[in-house]
Amino acid sequence: MKREAKLLLNKACDSLVLAIELFNRPSDRGRVSGTLIMLDHAFEMFLKAAILHRGGRIRERRAKQTIGFDACVRRSLTDGSIKYLSEEQALLLQTINGLRDAAQHHLLDISEGQLYVHVQSGVTLFRDLLKSVFNQELATRLPTRVLPVSTSPPTDLATLFDSEIGEIKKLLMPGRRRRLEALARLRPLAILDATIQGEKGQPSDADLRRIGKEVSKCRTWTDIFPGAAAVEIVADGTGPSLSLRLSKKEGIPVQLVPEGTPGASVVAVKRVNELDFYSLGAKQLAEKFGLTIPKVVAVVDYLGLRQRSDCYKEIRIGKSVFKR
Numbered sequence: 580m581k582r583e584a585k586l587l588l589n590k591a592c593d594s595l596v597l598a599i600e601l602f603n604r605p606s607d608r609g610r611v612s613g614t615l616i617m618l619d620h621a622f623e624m625f626l627k628a629a630i631l632h633r634g635g636r637i638r639e640r641r642a643k644q645t646i647g648f649d650a651c652v653r654r655s656l657t658d659g660s661i662k663y664l665s666e667e668q669a670l671l672l673q674t675i676n677g678l679r680d681a682a683q684h685h686l687l688d689i690s691e692g693q694l695y696v697h698v699q700s701g702v703t704l705f706r707d708l709l710k711s712v713f714n715q716e717l718a719t720r721l722p723t724r725v726l727p728v729s730t731s732p733p734t735d736l737a738t739l740f741d742s743e744i745g746e747i748k749k750l751l752m753p754g755r756r757r758r759l760e761a762l763a764r765l766r767p768l769a770i771l772d773a774t775i776q777g778e779k780g781q782p783s784d785a786d787l788r789r790i791g792k793e794v795s796k797c798r799t800w801t802d803i804f805p806g807a808a809a810v811e812i813v814a815d816g817t818g819p820s821l822s823l824r825l826s827k828k829e830g831i832p833v834q835l836v837p838e839g840t841p842g843a844s845v846v847a848v849k850r851v852n853e854l855d856f857y858s859l860g861a862k863q864l865a866e867k868f869g870l871t872i873p874k875v876v877a878v879v880d881y882l883g884l885r886q887r888s889d890c891y892k893e894i895r896i897g898k899s900v901f902k903r
Contacts, residue, residue: 580713584631588713591624592720595705599721602698611689612682618701619648619679622672625705626651629712635661648676663712670774671704677770681781688763690746692739736811740800743768751795762787765794768804775806860903 580588598617601610627637627645635654637645646654652672656664664672675697681687706717743764750761762784769782769790782790793803801808859867865875884890893902 581631584628587624587628587631591621591628591705594618594621594624595702596721598698599702602694611687611694614694614698615675615679615682615687618698619676621705622675622701623648623651625708626655626672629663629708630654630661632712633661633663648672663708668704668708671700674771674774675701677774677781678767681766681770685781686759686763687766688760689767690739690743690764692742693767696736696739736807740768740804740807744794744800744803747791747794748797751791758791761791765790768807771810772804772806775810858903 594617598614598621601613601617604610626648630637630651635658637651639646652664652669654661656662656666656669678687678689678697702717709715709717709720747761747764749755750757750764765787766782769787773780773782790803861872861875861879864870864879865872868875870878879885879891891903
């Protein structure tokens with residue numbers, strides 16, 4: 580293993596241990612924020628270690644800083660030579676990162692059940708990736724006493740959301756004057772829902788107020804959070820050997836957007852063979868439409884297709900240039 584990758588992996592494991600330690604602490608002071616911040620840091624260090632280990636780069640040319648969390652996930656998911664993440668694993672990473680952003684930069688009120696689901700799922704994912712990428716067992720990296728502990732671990736996302744919506748309804752009742760607390764409690768649900776639907780970023784106060792109105796109207800949580808409704812908790816084993824994964828249900832539609840689309844999550848599709856995607860030159864277009872090549876070029880220029888990256892690209896292979 581490369582030295583830099585080894586050091587990053589050690590740092591990732593240290594942060595994971597701290598996240599679990601904070602989760603298990605008896606005091607609630609700073610517990611939620613500390614747990615999410617350290618869990619997110621553990622995964623960022625792991626992603627960078629894995630990219631290096633698989634022959635990738637974590638620095639752009641002439642850049643002073645290493646790439647960020649989103650870029651790490653994108654490369655780990657879509658780069659053909661590096662790829663080791665599944666879509667579901669990428670969505671979980673994005674959810675944890677979104678919760679960390681909310682906890683570090685604003686207000687986040689997350690229930691014990693939700694926090695447990697994300698931490699236990701995170702530990703399970705870390706273990707799975709450590710084995711698949713580095714062929715190491717997580718047990719060799721953690722003290723024997725370290726594991727997330729919950730007196731009543733939830734294993735049903737529907738029950739968990741029903742309970743959350745019930746508590747939020749109480750906060751939103753007329754005369755309670757606890758709307759700010761209700762919005763903070765809605766935020767983790769909205770983050771999970773948006774991430775599953777491929778949206779990046781924090782929900783605005785206006786978004787949360789709109790969701791709060793829907794909750795007050797007694798709409799079902801599956802209608803309010805269609806993205807979260809597409810996810811289920813998959814539990815394997817019990818006790819110390821429990822593995823928890825957030826899994827997308829079958830038949831959930833996936834929307835493809837160009838890389839770099841504002842507000843879009845990093846789950847994406849990368850074209851490995853550009854010539855297969857940009858498959859038509861002027862000659863092929865002329866044959867398909869029964870036009871001369873000059874007329875095809877004139878139409879292309881009139882429509883401005885050369886300025887659209889999804890329609891036109893000059894591909895260089897050696898000294899040859901293919902205009903597609």
